[in-house]
Amino acid sequence: MSADARGLWLGLLGVAIFALTLPMTRLAVGSPEAPQMNGLFIAMGRAVVAGLLSAALLLVRRAPWPARADWAPLALTAAGVVFGFPLLTSLAMRHVEAVHASVIVGLLPLATAAVGALLHRQRPSAGFWLCATAGTALVVVFAVLRSGAGGLSLHPADLLLMAAMLCAAVGYAWGARLSQRMRADAVICWALVISLPISVPLALASWPQAPLPASAWGAFAYVSVFSMWLGFFAWYRGLALGGTVRVSQVQLVQPFLGMLAAVPLLGERLDAVSIGFGLAVLATVALGRRMPVRPPERTPRPTP
Secondary structure (H helix, E strand, O other): OOHHHHHHHHHHHHHHHHOOHHHHHHHHHEOOOOEOOOHHHHHHHHHHHHHHHHHHHHHHHOOOOOOHHHHHHHHHHHHHHHHHHHHHHHHHOOOOOHHHHHHHHOOHHHHHHHHHHHHOOOEEOHHHHHHHHHHHHHHHHHHHHOOHHHOOOOOHHHHHHHHHHHHHHHHHHHHHHHOOOOOHHHHHHHHHHHHHHHHHHHHHHOOOOOOOOHHHHHHHHHHHHHHHHHHHHHHHHHHHHHOHHHHHHHHHHHHHHHHHHHHHHHOOOOOHHHHHHHHHHHHHHHHHHHOOEEOOOOOOOOOO
């Protein structure tokens, strides 16, 4: 099997794991009428659990310390996927249903591809950016239509979700770049370990004060072990093998998997509007995948 094919399959495995993140987060955080865990605790607590598992794995493997040049990219990776995405989604998911959020996640493939292209100094075509703009517009229209009786305005939770997509795209792109010279599992492990001095105090400060049902703790366990840790093993390796711009497009299936999971887990309902907007966003991403992304121009060497 070629490296590109292995990258796509590993990317698909990572996406399948990530697809349950929003429904599980919703299950853990609850709703405004029946709140469960604090959003800050879910975000930082999962980082602590995954960070301790990472520290143990690195010790068992006697993993070498990252090179000096890798510390800044690791910090950017952590900012995106350890702090930004988990915290913003945990805060948002108490106020929106998982089906609604899954449509907004449809923006993530193009965002990841765009950040990856810019990071690697590639030159996306005008058609690529047109598709990115169209996808963003569809997401905004969907959020406005579902904003309720407040009129034509975005719910703050929608803005949090969009910011979370940007954080994830940045963390994915930098993590994929590091995975080209580090083990994919080491990338997320080190990102989690260097975050522990911040995540541990915040998790302890936001520890739940009231008893919580087993379902909330089970959902927290999933986002800690799978969403925050094991999923990245496959995802970063897939991005490194197949390329960030290309492999990021397997996230096409994530909104649908997230919507389907929300039905049995949360008792939510799929309606024609959600499905229609989900398909439209996926269509822009599929079209954007076909648009050329040119490699960076090489500066010619001077003739002696």
